[in-house]
Structures are given as C-alpha cells and as structure tokens.
Amino acid sequence: MIEDKVNNSYRISYLISQFLNGNIEDDELKELQRWENLSSNNKKLVEELKDSECLEDRDHRIDRINLESEWLRFSNKVKYKRITLQKRVIRMAQYAAILLLPLSIVYLVFHMGTVKKSPASCAPCEITPGKHCAQLVLSNGKVLQLGSCKGSIKEQDGTIITTDSAIVFYKRNEDEKVEGLIYNEIRVVQGQEYHMRLADGTQVWINSMSSIKFPVHFSEGKREVEITGEVYFEVMPNKEKPFIVHTPIHDVRVLGTSFNISCYENDASVTTTLVEGKVLIENIPGELSPAQLTPNLQYNYHKSLHKASIEEVDAIAYAAWTKGYFQFENETLEQIFKKLERWYKIDVLYKSTSSRKEVFNGRLPRFENASTIMEMIEEVSNVKISLKDNLVVIE
Structure with a gap:
C-alpha cells in the first residue's frame, strides 16, 4: 500500500538522519543496516549521504522542487486522509509528498530544522521521544530489563523466552510437562513501548504506562491474558481455543483478529476498537448480554456514567501508534496531550x-x-x- 511506503520512507529517513548526526542507537543502526542490505540502491544512497559534496548537490536539487505541484501529485495518487491536522497545513502535507520522491528520502528530517522556531523549540534541554523498553517479571519474581539485554531464558515449565532489543517471544518446550499455568508480566512505564509474541504466535504491542499478564503457555481450553493501559493485539486464529482479554472493566473474547484496547485508569472511558475479524465484549457492568463488534466499530464504556456506546470509526487510526505515529480523530487538545x-x-x-x-x-x-x-x-x-x-x- 502507498500508505505503508510513506510510513517506511519516513522511518528510514529518520534512521539516516540519526546516523549522520551521530545519535543513532544500536538497535536503530541494525535496522538501518538491514535496510541497506536489501538492495544496492539503498547502499548507494547511504554512501552518497556520507559524502558532503554529494549531499550539498542533492540539497540544491531539493530546493528547486516545486512543493505545491508535488503535493497536488501526491493528493491525486493517495486515496487516504491527508496527513494534516484539521486546519490543513499545506507545508506539513508537502513534507509528506516529498517522502515519495526518490531524490530526497531524507528531506523531511534534514529540513525540519529550517522551520521558523517558536518558543516551544527553544528549550535548552531537548525532550526526546520514548524508546522500545519494558520490564519482564518472571514467575519467580525476578525482573529483567527488556531492550537492553539479549539472549534466552528458560522458565520453570521449560518455555524458552528469547529477548532482543525490540521484541520478546515465547516458545514452549513440548518435552517438559508442568502442571498448572506459569505467569509472566510485562510492564511498560512512561516514555516506553514494547512488542512481544506470545507462545501461540499472537503479536502484542504494549503502549506507555501499560501492562500485560499472561501464561508462558496456554491451557488446552482457552487463552487468557490481563491488561492495563493500552495494548494492541493481532491474535493467532484458533477456533478451538478462544482468546480472552481481561480489562479492569470488562472482557473481550476473540477467535482470531486485530484490535486495540485502551483502558487507562485516568481516562474517562474504556475503548475497544476492531481493525479485523470479530470480537465480543463480555461481563459488562450492568449489561446482561455481550456486545459484538465488526471491523471499524468502537465500543466505549463510559466509567462515570456506567453506560456504553458503539460508533463507527477509522480503526486504523487507533492502531497508528504501533506504526510510529500519533493519529487523532476528533480529539481535544487535552486528550492529545x-x-x-x-x-x-x-x-x-x-x-x-x-x-x-x-x-x-x-x-x-x-x-x-x-x-x-x-x-x-x-x-x-x-x-x-x-x-x-x-x-x-x-x-
């Protein structure tokens, strides 16, 4: 999809900028090197950008681009909501258009600094974005810092836990049998996010100030996890073993689907947004029957009113944080901040x-x-x- 290409171009331009500025992290450097190795053109581009004379020439060529016409070309090509805020800031939209030009993959990150500086940008100490980090609490209470350690750990039931800089995943050892379930927990504090893969293959993204408690392998009858904060799931299908997410307010039952749940304690409502598949909202306070969602429907339980509502939304927007974006749909400045x-x-x-x-x-x-x-x-x-x-x- 064109949108995915734009997202990828932005990510690569960010990595190249970090590399050239000497601020790149180890995991980011590996990601950039993987991209370089995909093609000779990628390697050539990075080598050119290391050359100051070549970069200066490229910069002059970029300056000659007619941003207005490129934005019009981009608008006609992409049948997707414009990458602007509500008041249609054409300059930011032009930046998005530039990302599609082979000439200038790093235009955005290099030229962001040419914007007229406001008081917000004049702070003496720069505040950097969050990182891919988390805490893993093992069944024996031991706490591991994810994002800084790499390797494999064996749990009490023989399950192999493999940790990397950006993901942790579980693989059950079928040769070892232990009665009962053994639980782990991943905690993500302020300024962090993390990605994991459960033993059944389900992918989980955990946002800042969130947690997930889960068995290192699932029982025969069903798969159950507990969450707080905001978590996005891509559940591995299994008709014989439904997947159930317990939130502080209600439960979400699925067979195989993609959805986002936001249940922060200090938010006014708990929201479940369905991207693909079908889910049931169960054990709702004051409700006798479950609520069913189909794609692009969002279930909102308003905590103070003890009432629920279902509305149609652009579900992809609520999963944008897993792709490196904040996306806002009719949100107030207070909600955004x-x-x-x-x-x-x-x-x-x-x-x-x-x-x-x-x-x-x-x-x-x-x-x-x-x-x-x-x-x-x-x-x-x-x-x-x-x-x-x-x-x-x-x-």
Missing part, C-alpha cells in the same frame, strides 16, 4: 481553559523530539506553547 505526556514524560499546565477543548484531526510522527511536535501543534492551533525542562505550558 494526555498521550504526549505518557510518551515524552512531560507535565502539562493549561493557562487557558478554552484551549483544552480545541478539536483536531490528523497525524503526527511519534519519534520526533517534543519541541518539533509542539511546533506542529502551534502552527495549526490558536494556542501558544512553551516548553522548559519537562513542563509544557499552554496558553
């Missing part, structure tokens, strides 16, 4: 009550520094944002 607080480890102070309620639609890159995100929001809103240390002041 709740997500930014969790990811950037910031505190937010509102000097204007009205600013909290300003509504946005659109997409922002998840792996940009906080000051860049604040600049983008400032340019399409009526608010002024200042950023100092870890405090964001909005007026």
